[in-house]
Amino acid sequence: MTKPLRIAIAGLGTVGGGVVKALQARGDELAERAGRRLDIVAVSAKNRRKPRAFILPAAWSEDPVALASADADVVVELIGGEDGPARALVEAALASGKHVVTANKALLARHGARLAALAEERGLALKFEAAVAGGIPIVKALRESLVAHGIASVRGILNGTCNFILTNMERTGRSFADVLKEAQQLGYAEADPTLDVGGADTAHKLALLASLAFGTAPDLDHMPVEGIEHITPEDIGYAREFGFRIKLLGIAKRMGADIDQRVQPAMVRAGTPLGDVDGAFNAVAADAGEAGPFFFEGRGAGEGPTASAVIADLVDIARGSVGPAFGKPAGTLTPLRSAPPGAASSAWYLRFEVLDVPGVLAEIAGHLAESRVSIESMLQRGRNPGEPVSIVMITHDTPQAAVTHVLKAIATSDKVLGRPRLIPMEAG
Ligand SMILES: NC(=O)c1ccc[n+]([C@@H]2O[C@H](COP(=O)([O-])OP(=O)(O)OC[C@H]3O[C@@H](n4cnc5c(N)ncnc54)[C@H](OP(=O)(O)O)[C@@H]3O)[C@@H](O)[C@H]2O)c1
Numbered sequence: 001m002t003k004p005l006r007i008a009i010a011g012l013g014t015v016g017g018g019v020v021k022a023l024q025a026r027g028d029e030l031a032e033r034a035g036r037r038l039d040i041v042a043v044s045a046k047n048r049r050k051p052r053a054f055i056l057p058a059a060w061s062e063d064p065v066a067l068a069s070a071d072a073d074v075v076v077e078l079i080g081g082e083d084g085p086a087r088a089l090v091e092a093a094l095a096s097g098k099h100v101v102t103a104n105k106a107l108l109a110r111h112g113a114r115l116a117a118l119a120e121e122r123g124l125a126l127k128f129e130a131a132v133a134g135g136i137p138i139v140k141a142l143r144e145s146l147v148a149h150g151i152a153s154v155r156g157i158l159n160g161t162c163n164f165i166l167t168n169m170e171r172t173g174r175s176f177a178d179v180l181k182e183a184q185q186l187g188y189a190e191a192d193p194t195l196d197v198g199g200a201d202t203a204h205k206l207a208l209l210a211s212l213a214f215g216t217a218p219d220l221d222h223m224p225v226e227g228i229e230h231i232t233p234e235d236i237g238y239a240r241e242f243g244f245r246i247k248l249l250g251i252a253k254r255m256g257a258d259i260d261q262r263v264q265p266a267m268v269r270a271g272t273p274l275g276d277v278d279g280a281f282n283a284v285a286a287d288a289g290e291a292g293p294f295f296f297e298g299r300g301a302g303e304g305p306t307a308s309a310v311i312a313d314l315v316d317i318a319r320g321s322v323g324p325a326f327g328k329p330a331g332t333l334t335p336l337r338s339a340p341p342g343a344a345s346s347a348w349y350l351r352f353e354v355l356d357v358p359g360v361l362a363e364i365a366g367h368l369a370e371s372r373v374s375i376e377s378m379l380q381r382g383r384n385p386g387e388p389v390s391i392v393m394i395t396h397d398t399p400q401a402a403v404t405h406v407l408k409a410i411a412t413s414d415k416v417l418g419r420p421r422l423i424p425m426e427a428g
Helices: 014-025 026-032 066-067 085-096 107-120 139-144 160-173 176-185 200-214 234-243 303-320 360-370 402-412
Strands: 005-010 038-044 059-061 072-076 100-102 152-156 246-257 259-268 281-287 293-299 348-355 373-380 391-397 417-426
Touching: 005 014, 005 066, 005 402, 014 026, 014 038, 014 176, 014 303, 026 303, 038 066, 038 402, 059 066, 059 152, 059 402, 066 072, 066 085, 066 107, 072 085, 072 303, 085 100, 085 107, 085 246, 100 303, 107 293, 139 200, 139 281, 139 293, 139 303, 160 176, 160 234, 160 246, 160 281, 176 234, 200 246, 200 259, 234 246, 234 348, 234 391, 234 417, 293 303, 348 360, 348 402, 360 391, 360 402, 402 417
Parallel strands: 005 038, 005 072, 038 059, 072 100, 259 417
Antiparallel strands: 152 246, 152 281, 246 259, 281 293, 348 391, 348 417, 373 391
């Protein structure tokens, strides 16, 4: 057998611990798959005295960046964060001629194109299967397997915390804040959940998927991002009445020469593959042109799934696969040309809270007709006398700019309370 692949691992938490355990438990089988042994030769984490569910497998270093000069072939970065020690380590490792495997979507979404160029200059691999959708092998699929006809769109449920919260709001009728608290108690949400529920984590992953799909440099700066904090039990209830479920989607679509990429809660029809993704699961739906539609579903986080993805990258490197990080040479990644704001077209869910007075529905309908926004279905729910009434409408396919324009006009009415709610409908 060829000489072992020598691996240095920085970060021994959820992902790093899972990688160590899997390499220790399945070393012989993995050696057969990889054509050589995968040997851990150095590790680094913050606190050496922390109890771990495995025996420290190799030389310990307090300083993760020191792993860049370890006697290793590959550095695995599993610390996290878009800058700080993670970035310093990845840059130093590539500069000193070591392949890099990372699960760090924040780092790659921000600095991916530059790091990919650094790796390529030296003929090194920069692999990141674990960075998007955990155990789902979507990075390799987009980078290598679905290239023949190009990708028209890629859409995904990419954050398990958000999907867990939305699924449980739907099951129990409880509020976002209530369910978030429960998710934190169960370990499905961080103490500071902002990155997840605000949509930034989904944005990091979408930036990588869009780059792999369209050959553009990862771009976070041209991506509208909306989280799930404002989703109410009312919206979830109405979605259900119309046969839909609310999902936080990362969406990247070709629109001519432009790319429409955004993170947004969307209504997806129940009973479709995307619409039926439950709990903490992730899923990605890709339209690969003449190759047809593809749908991937699996666990997007946690020790087992992420270790599976990291080890898949290590096996690839052991077998000599060191192709470009984003599937084409870094120098050919083009800047993302984003679709003009409001250009995306879809059907829309609109909800108005209105005073229960004569003429209000006619007023709303008048504005919609004037702007040529046509309505497919409508629901009006009365409450107790004197209380506000909900009017819910589903439009036909309409450009976003037209809907937002008309909603602004409607919101100025003294019969309409608060801001109308607007959620796009997406195919499942
Ligand atoms: N968790 C998931 O399911 C998941 C899924 C996909 C991607 N990821 C990504 O994988 C990466 C790791 O996530 P994780 O969940 O495994 O994190 P984690 O459980 O918090 O582990 C982080 C590890 O990094 C170590 N560390 C932190 N700061 C350090 C420093 N300054 N110097 C050296 N070591 C340091 C910690 O050391 P101690 O152990 O001593 O505290 C710990 O071992 C992140 O980029 C994350 O976005 C995670």
